[in-house]
Amino acid sequence: MKGPSVTEPVKTRYRVGGMDCAACAAKIETAVSRIPGVSEVGASFTAGTLNVVHDAVPFAAIQRAVKSLGYSLAPDGAAAPAATDRHDHAIHDHRDGDEHAGGESHFQLGDGPWWKTRKAVLTLACGLALIAAYLIGRVLPEIGHWAFLAALLVGLVPVARRAVAGTMSGTPFSIETLMTIASVGAVIIGATEEAATVVLLFLVGELLEGVAASRARASIKGLADLVPKTALLVEGDKTSEVPAAGLALNAIIMVRPGDRIPADGDIVEGQSAIDESPVTGESVPKTKRVGDQVFAGTINTDTVLKVRVTATASDNTIARVVRLVEEAQESKAPTARFIDRFSTYYTPGVLVAGALVAVVPPLLLSGSWDEWIYKGLAILLIGCPCALVISTPAAIAAALSAGARRGLLLKGGAVLEGLRAITMVALDKTGTLTEGKPQVTDIVGIGRSESKVLSLAAALEIGSSHPLAVAVLARAKTDKAAVPPAASAKAIAGKGVSGKVGGEEVFLASPGAAAERATITPELQATIDGFNDAGKTVSVLVVGGEIAGIFAIRDEPREDALAGITALKAAGIGIVMLTGDNERTARAIGSTLGIDVHAGLLPEDKQRIVRELQAQGQVVAKVGDGINDAPALAAADIGIAMGGGTDVALETADAAVLHGRVLDIAEMIELSKATMGNIWQNIAVSLGLKAIFLATTIIGVTGLWPAILADTGATVLVTLNAMRLLAWRPGRK
Structure with missing residues (x-):
């Protein structure tokens, strides 16, 4: 008798509209994970994606859960639709995640300018309402309180709605919850003007953070936009303009001087200097001849070329870079995972701390109830974890984007963090050093x-x-x-x-x-x-x-092999060559480059030596380009594939140097160190400002609006600091 059939879980990828912060992602993950049949959920606000492992759960069920939070959802490959109105009005804390959800469609790639988004409209409306309330209060003081209350409600109603939706979907301790409690409490004790100001500052911070997050996504979109939309297809004696996305393998295309090359391919006719700076960052054009490979997005500068297409639009160099970077952004770095766990306990702790500050001094020390409730509400705002939660993913996303633009592909934040600890680099010879x-x-x-x-x-x-x-x-x-x-x-x-x-x-x-x-x-x-x-x-x-x-x-x-080796040595990193070539040839190359050599190795020998180095306490990066390097790449702490390598090497490796420069290995490690430095700066700013304002609030120097200004300011500072990595360039001279 046959047992019941078991449906294999499937993994589906979606595009989310309006998700532009770590809190947004966390909120969506929690809501979707509660759907029966869903076994695993991963949301990435940096990539704007949602990955769900499930047992044939209908799209409508997942969409319903996401939409209830104010975000939009579409299958991968379709443009993410605008987030719902409801979400937009939310003031949510992207940190928490939902507000952004809202109409953040404008922050989605390809959408309109930020000032036309509903979030921007809401912020403007709240600001105008606050100005109007101030003017009314000056002219008619007797109704000034009610004017400020109305201005407060313009922004607070969406926030409160977001708080309720988050609570219903399993995220009760959200920024919206803290904001709602603090604002309502402020009204009760007569601080309506400050409450309205707090809400406006919060909305401004959210708007700025969404704009900054969109820049990271736009960086990758800009890479995809390097590929022209049309190509000149050659068929016999005829040349016709066709969509580049529809080019078939082995099609012959013509590339005129000054045109971007629309597909990866091999030159079959002509010779020209190719400007690869849009993809590699190198300013000097390279002369390419018949038989040489050219990449989509690079620029033909001299003469007419005919190129045979070797990769479809979905699999060309640029498309693979974009895909790998998005997948990398979907994986969380160790520091980000730690901060996520920390925030799970931190936010409830803030609520408890605020309650204790509001209640204990009046009960036990005969303090004024109004004074200490006010301070307790300020602590709720100071404690918002927005800046802390976004400190790592924002930096990781920006660094992955910056690296991709230079042909440095890293498959996730864990790889980016791990590179800084490398103490030994083991390099293949043929196709890597040579x-x-x-x-x-x-x-x-x-x-x-x-x-x-x-x-x-x-x-x-x-x-x-x-x-x-x-x-x-x-x-x-x-x-x-x-x-x-x-x-x-x-x-x-x-x-x-x-x-x-x-x-x-x-x-x-x-x-x-x-x-x-x-x-x-x-x-x-x-x-x-x-x-x-x-x-x-x-x-x-x-x-x-x-x-x-x-x-x-x-x-x-390689032309830059000696410079690359020198850069690694200058960083205090050991270097060894592992090659299957003969001893005499390997030692000749090793002597030229000044590195130790192990020659005549089989794939298992390379893997064994990597493990021996690790046993000696070395943190090993293995660099190679062939199938025989795959076992060692997998065994190393970090495996790095050279760009011209086999698909096996690229799939096995943790990172890839797309353009085959030995110097790029040192640059990759430098990028890792720069990123971790940025992350620690962000953490110091977010926690340092909180500590300062916590102390000044307790002693009565600062109040509600300075508290939210500090939180919003920290969030903006952290985000802008992370975005500096988008302009990262290697520091070598």
Whole structure:
């Protein structure tokens, strides 16, 4: 007999409108987690997303829970609709989360300017009402109290509604609750003018915070906007303008001088300087030729190019960056998780503290009830955890965005925090420290010019895809060496390639194979040995039975490899090379760069060495680009994939250096340190201001409106400080 079928939980991603603070996210998480069938919920205000793991829960049920808080919900891929009116009017504390929800649609990517949002309209209405109340109070003092009460209600009613909705959905200790209690209490003791001022300041703070949060999202949207909306599709002799999003793989597109490249692809015709600064931050254009890869969003500066599309719009470099950054923003950093747990107890603690301050002195010390109730209400406002709660996620989101713009992808706040603790970097050689493409480094002509020797060798290699052949042909192209036609060219397995060029029998082979056809003198052998000792592969050109030339070929270090190594050493970080290449070649590269080398390694050997380093107390970052690096990348404390690497490496790694610069590894660690410094500044500001105003309130120096001004001010300061990371640049000279 068959048992009942078990439905596998599914994970669904949604876009949320109006969620622009950590408190908003927490409120939504709590409400959705209470829906039957939901097993896991994760909301990210920085990415504007909601991830729900559930057992076939209808979209309508989740939407209903989110909408009840004043936020909007749409399936991922659809634009987040405007938040509900109800939410907008809320004054909520984004911290708490709901208010923003409200009409924060304007803060959603692609929506209208902030001053047209309902939140901005509400703030303006409350401000005008307060000004009107002040003027009425001056002209008709007898009704001034009622005028201020009306001004208060303009802003407080939405806040109170948000407080009730939060309580009903499982979040009773929200900023709206604190604000409502403090405002009502102030009215009861006759401080109506101050209560109205407090509400206005609160709304202004919320508005500013929403604007700041939108800047972080706009940073990523700006990256996506680098890709043009249309492309020039080449079909035979015809060229037509088509939507870039619809380009198919292997389609041929034309890119004119001055145009942005609309898709990732390989150049099939033309040569031009490509300005990659919008994506990489590098100001110097790179010359790209036939066969070279170009990225969507970069700018063709010189001549017309034809490019074969290698990635669809949803999978090009820019799209992958945006996707990875959004996913990273959805994961909480350790510091953020700690602060979330802390706030769970902190806010109820503030309520208790406010109550004790209001009640204990009058009961036990014969204090004035009005005076101490007033102070207790001020403490409720001082204790709002807004600035503290947003201190970490705002900084993390800004740093992830800034890193992405420089091609530094980090898969979450935990990775960003962890990088600052790295003490050892283990680097692969081929494709990581080196270009991954063998180059002809030396040509020795014997009885013939170097140019003639190069021409003969290139003639034999035409049409071959062997890495050494590619290196010879690339050198011939760079040196503009003539490449004559070869007859009867053929590969000789395990030895080399032979053929006739200009009537002469030509043979390009390894030194051992060449020695079978010609005599290698001791002087030539010494030259060959010297190249081998330098980690170079040697090919010998034999023409008519005599040695005519020698080629030395090696996969050279990346242009910035030495600078990158130097930057890591300057930061006090140890470096080691882990490579499967032979000992002699690896040590030659290691000697050039000044680093220790472990060569001839299998994938499991690399993983073993990483674990040995960790056992010695090192915090290890492993950097690699190939499938054989995947086990070590997974074992390391932080795995970093080089940009040109395989999908396996990119999926296994915790971070990626998209543009393959060794210097970027040091920059990534520098970004981590800058971010953590920013976070601790934010925490110090938020807690420091609270401590100061707590003391001044107790001794009677400050009251309600200075208290909320301090809280709002701290929130704005913390957010603006975090947003400074959007403009982060590496500090190297």
